Amino acid sequence: MSRRWIAHLDMDAFFASVELLRYPELRGQPMVVGGGTRHQPVAQADGTHLFSRLRDYAGRGVATTATYEARAFGLHSGIGLMKAAALAPDAVLLPVDFDAYRRCSRLFKAAVAAHAPQIEDRGIDEIYIDLSEVPGAQDAIGDDPHGGVRALAGRIQQAVHDATGLSCSIGITPNKLLSKLCSDLEKPHGITLITEVDIAQRIWPLPARRINGIGPKANAKLDALGIRTIGELAAAEPQWLIGHFGQSYGNWLLEAAHGRDDRPLVTSREAKSLSRETTFERDLHARHDRAELGAIFTGLCERLADDLVRRGYVARSIGVKLRLDDFRILTRELTLGAPTADAAAIRHHAGLCVKRMPLDRRFRLLGVRAGQLSRADDTNADPFEGRKEEGQLSLPFADDA
DNA sequence: TCTGGGGTCCTAGGACCC
DNA sequence: TCTGGGGTCCTAGGACCC
Incomplete structure (x- = not known):
């Protein structure tokens, strides 16, 4: 019997990781990418580089990505660099180089496409992949009924690494909503596979905000209504939710909390603006x-x-x-x-x-x-x-x- | 120590047409 | 005079995402 397997692949700390390919000496250090272009590293005579530190930054820029070491200081993407400097003044600051990231983006997507051609592009560092029809995806391996698709995800991770030198995390579930949630659960370099039977245990304890489509506003409103976790949302009375969020969004919230999502992959689309x-x-x-x-x-x-x-x-x-x-x-x-x-x-x-x-x-x-x-x-x-x-x-x- | 740049989708009122 | 209903387009704002 054939199952629908949708994967969400998310590159780990993408921009920062691309920069580490170029400046391997920064590995293990707190570092953020962001701001303008006035903090380029300066090459030294001995081949090393002189890097800007957050403490030297002045301006209105934000961090686009932070390494996992920087995240330990409370830095994250979107944080203002002045605020970031207050938290981690010694962290290295690198300018954004979109051309380099786009090149890596093309490389990792091509590497995935060689294994699984059905891909929905979700931006520079993430994609959905339909694994259902890929050879081996429906196989059991040993006593693991989903061993085939798990092994396939491992091969995709390896292919991405071979093509770019970068690591990624993959969520595999029956739909896009759950896969997006799961790719984030075991970062970095994780593979998280769940089915409907795992939702209560793995998904319901998570904060409602983790659902793709619940943003700052909806989350604050849910919070004010006493709903913190996805499980609490799933247990809410439908009419009560609709009363607070409207027919359309109220219904969607409930469906999402139960892990239900039948959106198809969109493998190509034209720009609208x-x-x-x-x-x-x-x-x-x-x-x-x-x-x-x-x-x-x-x-x-x-x-x-x-x-x-x-x-x-x-x-x-x-x-x-x-x-x-x-x-x-x-x-x-x-x-x-x-x-x-x-x-x-x-x-x-x-x-x-x-x-x-x-x-x-x-x-x-x-x-x-x-x-x-x-x-x-x-x-x-x-x-x-x-x-x-x-x-x-x-x-x-x-x-x- | 205030928060970038590039997108998508949704809502809602008014104009205008049949 | 008061009173329809449906459909599409245009515009402004807002939530959300990467």
Whole structure:
């Protein structure tokens, strides 16, 4: 009888581990990756490197990844670097090198694909894999009825290591929700395999927050209602949950707590939006810092246009995002008459969006977004496409046009 | 010592059409 | 005059994820 086996593979401390390949002398030390680019290691005459320490950092950056040694000090991804420096001033700080991580990402995914072709990409350092149809996955080994799939996971771990020199952790269960949860249970370099019969013992004691889809807000609300663990959530009265969280989310919470999830793997998908944003070194004001902001704004639009062209998309909506000095977020967006990937057109429409925003406060972040994407080469031979562009003159704020 | 950058999906109200 | 119902698109905000 054939079972559905979904694996979730998560690279262990991915960015930091890639950096350790390059600077093996840092192995065993607390280290974080993050911040800007002004803390590059300096090569010494004797071949060693001089590294920046957290104590030397000043700015608004956050840690992207921390080694397990750094985590022992309470550091974790997302922590502000100034705060991190207070906790572990001597920890090494390395700049982020996305190109290197992307190269490793491609390598590990290709290594997995050689064993199991059904893969859902979930970002730079994790994937779901459908193991159900992979030869050997349904075999028993000795007295272990699931020995086959366990051995397969071991071979995948080995293949990832052979291809990249990096370790990963794998959760294997009948669905994505449980596998995602399980890949985290025995990090680093773990393989965690569970089925329905293990849910009460292995899953229910865990904090509700560990469920992918319960974030800070939902967790705080659950906590206030006296629900801390997944088991407590599973035991909640359905109507009571729905009363507090709504029909849709309430039902989903209950299903998730029971480990039920029938989402299929999504093995390919098109981008829906692309965006570029930047946080300033100091908060800026639309009037007082006009010139500086204008240059940043245009730069963002140019980079966004570049991304669109490089990836072969055109956008039919353009939006702008501000993060105010008090961290509130404002967004404005408008739909274009005809799709574009042109920097000047993006800049123009993004400018119209900004005109619709209240600009009395200082803000710390500016972003530009391209939505409603379609493929640039889709010869979408609509003879009225050009005419629609003219209809755009009915925009609420006729600009300098 | 305040919290990056890049995404997805959902909700909800209003416009507009039939 | 008061009163429909359904459907789609647009927009703003928010939760969540890596």
